[in-house]
Amino acid sequence: DENFADDVVGNAAALDVFKFLKIEVEDRPLLDWMQANDPDLQAALAEDSATGEAWMQSFSSLVREEQQPASHPLAKQIYWLTGDDPTDDGQYHLLQPLFASSFTHVIDAEIRDARFGELNKLARQARRERKAHDIPYRDYRGLVVRKLGGTKPQNISQLNSERGGINYLLDSSPPNWGKERALNLRGSESALYAFRWFDEVEALLKKLQKLLKANPDPNLETRQKREAIERNLGQQLAEFGAAVRGSHPPGWTRDSNCRLPLCEQLWLDSERTELPVRTDEHEQDDIEFNKAYDLGNWPDEVAKRFGAWLNERLRTAGINTVGDLELRHWSRQAILDTQWPIPIQRRASGGSA
Template sequence: MLYYDSKIIEMVKNKMNEKTSEQAKSAIPNFLHSQFMKKSETEQKQLAKAKEDGDTVKITELETSITEIKEKYQRDAWLDDAVNRMAKQLNFGTHISKGVHPDAKGDNVTFKPNHELSSSIVGTHSVQSEYLDANGSAAALPLATFFDFQVSDGIKIRDLVLSDNSDFIDSLASNPQQAQNYHAVFKDTLQSSIDQPSSHERNKQTLWAMNPYDCSNIDDLKYIAIVPLYPSVLTFETYQRINQLRYSEENKSALENRFKKNAEQRPYVSMLNLATVKLGGTKPQNVSQLMSKQGGRNYLLPSLPPMIGRDFNFRLSKFKRSIFDNNALIYPAREAIQDIFGVMKKIKNTVDVRDTRKEAIDNVLHILFALVHSIRTTLPAGWSKDFALDMPYKYWLDPKRAALPDEQEFAIEQAKDDWHEIIINHFADWLNALLKQEFPEQASDFSQAEHKEWKREIEALKKQYEREGRGIF
């Protein structure tokens, strides 16, 4: 049931006090006038044209048609039809039956939790929506438009009905008793008061075990039939918010500015892997009012299973003296290493070639430093005691060991930086060895000069990391 607690009623009353009660009194006349203008728009334009042309026959015909439309939107006539016909043909709710199947004739439900739900549960309660959906006879949908009519900022006719606004109730009819009766019908319609909720053969049903942990015999299980309904208010809010993010003028401008040199570059939103499911076919209005507003389109966010593959995380060998002795280092850096090989195949030693080579070597170093950072931060202090690594690598990869109470000597040596040079030399040796293996015919070309170049690269990147406050040694 949709009900308003005392806080919400008070909020509505306060807002109305700020705007005066006149807006509540004029809500119905304003709605009926807006509907009349909308429904007679074509005839009004044709009448203006007929008057310009002096076509008296056409003028009489159109004036008669406009008068008939106006009579439909007189207060007493329209409200009588709304109460005695539309209210019986329209079903309101936050969760609708026809969203599951357009031919389902089960009841709609308006969801409001009677206790606070966990923040880890996402649902209609999460969005605090101002919308309420409706479906039924298409001829009765004007009643939904009536309830959704904006009276003032943040206040709709629906709010006046549910908060029992006296000024609004008095405006329903000249007879106070009739006004109260109209209000009671409208409120009951909005609240979707259902004593015996009904399902339908087109609805889905799920048997849910009520006592799965309380019995040892399957025959003792007790079940309840759950009928899932479509959360149309939640999906409408989702649809609106995604469209606002993707198609707002601000986002469009930010996207366009990407390719303009002098334009301000601002962050923009891209939503990948969105799917769309369309409900209602060519007539989404048969599903519900909100579904009609979004053209039957509903977004599906990606909920894809994880990509499961081989685990290629770098693993240290207990028996290797250096991380460069471990072939496992080659796999994570394979693409960058192949880039280095590709550059080395180029004969010309131009600036572009040298820059490309430097970039490829830097990529290898970035990967190496990322692996080292992972080892340094995830493994427990002192893990290197059980490994055959040379001491420079233990100083490098196990810095937390220096804080252990029995590792004073380790801490002293680790604080020195002479072991940095050993690791830098080993990196240059490792890269030269890879190049000689890849290009055996030019193995002699990878001499001391290249070795010094590789050392310069790691030293330069090491200093860059230190300047950025993420020293890797």
Template sequence: MEYTGLSAAIAGYIDERRRVKQEPVEKSCEKALKEEPEAARRVAINTEYQAQLQALDHQFAYIPWLTEAAKRAKQISLVTHALKFTHGDAKGSGVLDAREPSIAKGYLSTLALNQLETDAIGNAAALDVAKLLQLTANGTSVAERIAQDDISPFAPFTADPQQLEQWLAGFKLALVDKDLSSHTLAKQIFFPINQQNYHLLSPLFPSSLAHAIYGRIGQSRFGEQAKEIREAKKAGKYHNELQVSYPGTAIQSYGGSKPQNISILNSMRGGKMLLLSCAPPNWRGRLTPPGGKDILQSSEFNRRTWQQVGQLKSYLLSVADKESTLEIRQQRGRYVLALVDTLLSYAAEIQSLTELAGWSSHPDCNLLAAQRIWLDPHNPAAEFQLQRSKNAWPGEIAKQFASWLNRKLEHQRMTFAQAESQAWQKVFSQRLREFDLGRREEA
């Protein structure tokens, strides 16, 4: 039978799940047959694997699979606002806000989304059912049809009207939480309505809105159009679209190593969410370009890092006589990462001196060549920009940072050699790459 629209999406989804399950079985069978020289044993192996494949064929036949999925639908809930972002152990309800899109002047909310992507919470083992309900075709989703009591997307899979009604009833359980509840681990706000009464509010994380924001920021950084705009800007050419950037974002993680336990959209983002900066401007004295030969030796940088260096050195001395463990290496890495972030923050401040662009070309500037290229990115000199585009300087900066840190950590009980230097370089280089995109966006 030829399926169309949502029916085709449903059939394709089930077929793909079958393929994913069958592929490793087929490969194992092929490998076992190649390694077995005896004909009789080969027949037995083939029979064994064919039985497994037939079982998968039955499991992923449309009617049995949809019937089982409808039974499991009650284990998950489609939502726009989820509770577990507040606390991973919270077991209360989420909310599905399916109202028509509208814009409240001055506010950004879920209702501002023209294309709403619902999230799914509940038993992570049943998230495949959520993905089924989230399938879309021709501007509508399976969940929307179910909410309208429209079972037509499933009609091509069975001629039994009773079966269709059972599917509809089962899948609808994922759209409505009959027993709404909060939880002791949820946020609660007492909102007064008069002197003696109040409403108890339990704010929920706007998962659908957060996912849309994450996607918008991602497109502005990694989308094809964004890349074309940056390339045109770098080449000094005109582009008819605006360059959009979101500086000063932070990353918040949810769910640790199991982001799917929070929600399905959280899992799609790898457990990460971008936070927009709402911090007020920081007052600072007048910043000037570094005047010495090495920014790492400058009094300003060492003033910012002396305490961090001391903490790292004290920690390393405290574990110097212990066998290296994963916990020790991770803690050491956190200390080093804090130092790297301090250096990159200081460097970003110097790079922001756009009104002094070209300061590194002044005869009085004694900075190391790589540091000039790094810290004066707006230098208009063609030769300077040519050297910067060669991207040899990040490696030099990483080596300089590693050498500086090794010298700072010198102690009679500790020896730092090439291995440690390479470890510091790796941490610095990775962090520098992460900062580099934001730096180019703000340029």
């Protein structure tokens, strides 16, 4: 299918050759011209016709099509037992089907165009201003990024390398309209004020307050109950961050109404760093924003603010025994998304936020 790009797996030399074969001349890659035995290309490759023909055949033979779909013997798939009999293959549900890298590339191009394409930017602006627009507005919310290949995405494939290892996973969960209130951060001085009303956060806060007010015996059962609540709060923070990023376009913190502290802007609008730097009076703002993101101190700062916020919520409930020690402990529960393939728990230092 002409809508899907070819992909290749191999060493650095193979990838370089494939890049060469993908160069387009008159809207066709060189590989197509070679497979068509184009005489002009053959003459351009070598003055000697025999040498040119040999090169054409060699390049054409580098790419082959499998007669049947095939995978790698080390490829892994995840199944979930849905019944009671683990010996019955029919009682398993496939959680992660295998998919072609060329298909992922098409999805990536569509999502990037929706997020950063000029036409969709105009449609997004019209939507914000509640104006009619000729082009439909596209938005993909609740995305998850799975990075393949770590620091060497080229080890997976050429297309994976071109995407920087990024593979988008679309949100398949049902909508939760109750979260919309928590995601409105316009004019807010901290996202943590809205975080309180996100999903299960308020219920978890009440559980923690009730547990601490009861002053239970310091035994294993008490510790396990407290740690379960803490873990859930940390996970809620990660989900809150993902929900905000998924419901706002990249660069939303550039709005003059955004009053969030810089560390929270970096956390909740990380894809702003992928946008072109503005060339007006805001140019220096964008440069400083990108520098602060690369410096990497913001996750610790957000974790520290989370710890201070939780202390404040507990004090408001009448639990006045929490201080710097508890702040450091709560901060360690914060789960924040970084550029790594998995969330990283930060270790914030003590002090007030």
